[in-house]
Amino acid sequence: MNFRQLIAFVLGLFLASSYQVSGQSFCGNTGGFSITPSQGCAPLTVTLKNLVPKAESVTYAYNFDRSQTTAPNPPLATPDSTFTYNLPGTYTILQYGSANGTGFSQCADVIVKETRAPNAELIRCTDGKVRLTLISDSISNAYDAIIVDWGDGSAQSWSPKSSSLYLDHSYASNASRPISLKGSYRNADCQQKMGVRTLTGTTPQSLARIEIKSVEMLESGEARVLYEGVEGVVTEVLIDNGNGQFTPTGKVGQGGGTQLATIAGLDPTKLYRFKLSSKNICDELVDSPTVSSISIREASLSLDEIISLSWQNLPNTGDITMYQLKRDGAIIFSSATELSYSDTDVICGNSYKYEIVAIIGNDIRSYSAPIVLEPQTSIPAMINRASVTVQDNSTITTQVTLAGEGLTSSYDLIVERAPRGSSNFKKISATDNQSLQFVDTNVDPSTESYCYRFQYENACNQKSPDFSSPVCSILLSSKAPEIVWNADSPFTEPVSSYDLHQLDNQGNIEVVISKELGTAHVLDLAKQSSYSYRVEAKSADGSMTSYSNLLRFRSDPIVLVPDAFTPNGDTHNERFEVKGYFISEFEMSIFNRWGEVVFHTSDLSGSWDGKVNSKEAAGGYYIYQINATDSSGQKIARKGSFLLIR
Template sequence: MQSKVLYHLSKLIKKAAYVGLFLLIGLGLQAQEVSQKGWFSADFDFGCRNLTITITHTGVNSGDLQFNFEGDPNDPFNLFFDPNPAGNSGNFSSGQTRTFTYTTPGTYIIRVVDLSNTGSPADRFDFLTITVLDRFSPSVAARICSNNEVRLFFDYAFDPFESFDIDYGDGTPIVNFVKDVNANNASTPHTYAVNGVYDITVTGIFSTGGNNADCNSVTIRVSTLETIDPPILNAITVVDQTNISFDYDPIMDGLLYFLEIDRGNGFEAFADLDPLINPTTITVEDLSLDNNQETYDFRIRATDICNSIQANSSTGSSIATDFSLNNIDTTIDIDYTWNTSPDNFTQIDFFINNTLSASFNEPSSTIPHTINHTNCAQLLPFFFQTVTNGIVSTSQTLTPFPNSSLVLPATDAPLAELVGGSIQLTLPNTNFPLGEYQILRRDVNATFNQIATTTLSNYIDTTVPQGTAEACYQIRYTDECGNLSMISQEVCVIIEAKLGIPTAFTPNGDNINDFFTVTDGIYNNFQMLIYNRWGSLVFQTNNPSPGWNGTFEGTEAPSGSYSYRITFQNADNSRVNRSGTFVLIR
């Protein structure tokens, strides 16, 4: 209720400041308000909406006067006196009165004009400024003390009132509490004869203003008390390294509540609990906390505003938890640890993925709880939980090695073999389910660089750069969660072309010596030309494999002697030229 009062009051005060009402209020606190020239008087010159004002012709100007209650402050000498709404304009004589009710907040001028029609407008007009405020409530809050005492606290920053009528709702006379104009706030006590529930009504009073009854009063319901019931702390949940959340039964408006912590040297202040902001729960951040390693005791303390009596909740303890890698080879072995207070301890439960996994009878893990996981998919969120003094305490929820941060062991080195003009790799088995292999190569470059990824167990490298005499390979792999392994040992292949040329071949389709070709190797800028016995070119290629199959223009070439001319660049980029003869046998 207090928050609503302050919110509405702040809006109204801003509006009042916009139209200059504060100054007008300060100037208008007089017993009877008199116009500038004294031709008429008013019983009030400010008040709340639906303000009824009565003006009286004083006789200072003995002639008849025409009046206008809702005069425009920006056009005060306008001779048009609007008759609407009813009673807004008219005439009156010495001693007569006229009454009008303002229904809309704002600043108005009551103006009268001498009907003699002589003199300038400034000589003929007289004015009185009227300020009409919107409805609003006094800014007041109630706080409860023991022995059925209640204290009302007033915040004057939002109150234009001069005093307050207080009805305590117990049949005692209404009390008028006068504002101290030199103070920003104040309080006043009241003691009830009988414990119970009471409605306190506070009405703001303008001692010389108008229409107090139509200014909103505020009603506050209080429950007096002779003693304070202990607060009930229900749950303590560690959120992360420095944040802890607390759940408790609704706390009572009118009392003061404090969350306290014991770090090992006795209880001290940790957080204030506001019934309006934190009625049943609060999360507190404290950068000095170490919720992975340290446990702390907590309680809620309640006291009255007079600090004459207090009560404490039961004490609960937080749970510290952490994990570490014990070993990783064919399984991922994780150590899980916990720590909580031994006071009134009975049992602590261990949950993985919100499912109970184990229970322990020790408040602290002198020996870690180790679990052997066969793959990364088993590294699920976990937490510990215990109940002490009726308070459920839960550790923070952690996931071992999240975000693919686990380092896997290396595999064996791959097998590498020169096949034709390429290098074929046979990749080893992995210890954990495969995501992908990553293949690294060292060639003419002195360092290893990743050249490919694959999910297959074999890989053929056809991209060895020119001038490479030896290609070396390492591999690493990711598992299904994206964790990356260490790098394997290297394996190297000598790929310098040592040219081997057959002296005969038998292209008869038995898959034995069916092609005339060179031995395996990587031949840069390779060219092979084959001529028949008459010197005619019958075959040419730039690919060392598979070679010539013994045909010419789609027909089988005859048996006999043929010659070849082969050129290429070796690994050191030196030019190699070879020529000779061979026999085609059918």
């Protein structure tokens, strides 16, 4: 950058800052210059003359954007006052500089007219006929008219704004003649600079660009054929109804660009082939590549909440590069070879619209008519695999295994409960319960057994025919010296065996006692200390396990005293016998109603036969007094009455 350019750049920065503050265009009205000439024909050379007195660092930009609020970049600014425009257009010239210590700027426009020759295509036929097709672009649209010299002494003026972009001409003989064309303005401007294009043409006319772009089948039975036409070329849509023979559809056009033909009265589930038949200016018929329609249908493999689809098409001239399956307008599957798909991402009760698109060769597309489908489902089977188990003294869990048809991604597993022995089942699960494991905390499994039953309702509101067979929790209880449990199965199938677990104070299993199908166990209380017991049940196939509540035993002394006995010789309840457990010392006295001792023993196994001095004692109430010591040395005293019945 020389010194003068540097001054101009700095001045530009100064001016730019002031214009940026105001937000206005950098084009001001404080400068002044003349343009010679201010309009003309390309190429146009203009000369500028500064009109600002005592101007310094005068700089010009010959193609400035009037909306710009900053000075032009230095490479686009010059002190030169002469410039040549080679292309047509309206250009803004910016002048800026300083005078008397103040910056100035000014803008003015230059109009440069088009002089280049128009673009066109020429087709010749062997019989002397030619067709000239004008290329509609910025060059041809700049002129008021196009002058065509056919080369045989005749000429023609042609408006580029007309609806037809082609001209036909016939020669007396088929001799080849050059054809020239140039632009023209109404006021005869630029005649000396006007460019001329000379064409010789090709033989015959090529119709390769006339081709089908897409075929779309509609539910209404219409086929929409979108194709690319050539201006002035008669093109007809042909159809093959499946017999291999193409017949006219009556859809004829001769427009250029994208054309649409709609063929009615078709079956959207059937397949058709389409092609174009075009006649060039030489009366030669040319067929386009063939494009097949495509159809989609529900396949026979659809299962619960699975929609299976398949599609097919007839042969095309081009190869299919991709199939795209759409659901509700979005692509869910693509393949170059597969002709089927199973959609598992569907929910029963909803409707889905499917379409298949075939992409052929150079982005030609065939669209199927859409189909609307709903997922199908079967009636769910009864639940035949379930179990219950006691988790702790306030919790029972149930577990269900689902199998068979009618299962859907969302469902309601209905859980009902009733006390064992009752038929009054009540629903305890929440609506739309979708957990196969249910946790029931509104129970007391240490004092009562509960039975559960289950029913499945799928997303299509179809329920299994009935509830499952009831399954019941195992209640382990004490009937000293026995512990017993109920025989109701905790499974939807029979119990194969019970195991009794003896656990220590820390909950570790010390002994496992196999009870097979028994439901009771006799404890040796004289040898027992502090233990807990739990029953484990296994299903017939061994796949399910259930646990009872935990029953705790401690080595606390137990004294069981009968409230009556009948020494009448019937061998039943003949002796007054006290049973004691966890007792180390024992002493018992029996008194009649006058306070006399009628029986005394220090043996825990001792019992009174109802006789006093070998004679039968009178019936009535008697008093007992027991004094004992447990295994820890603690004293125990019991006193009460019992009835001797004669």
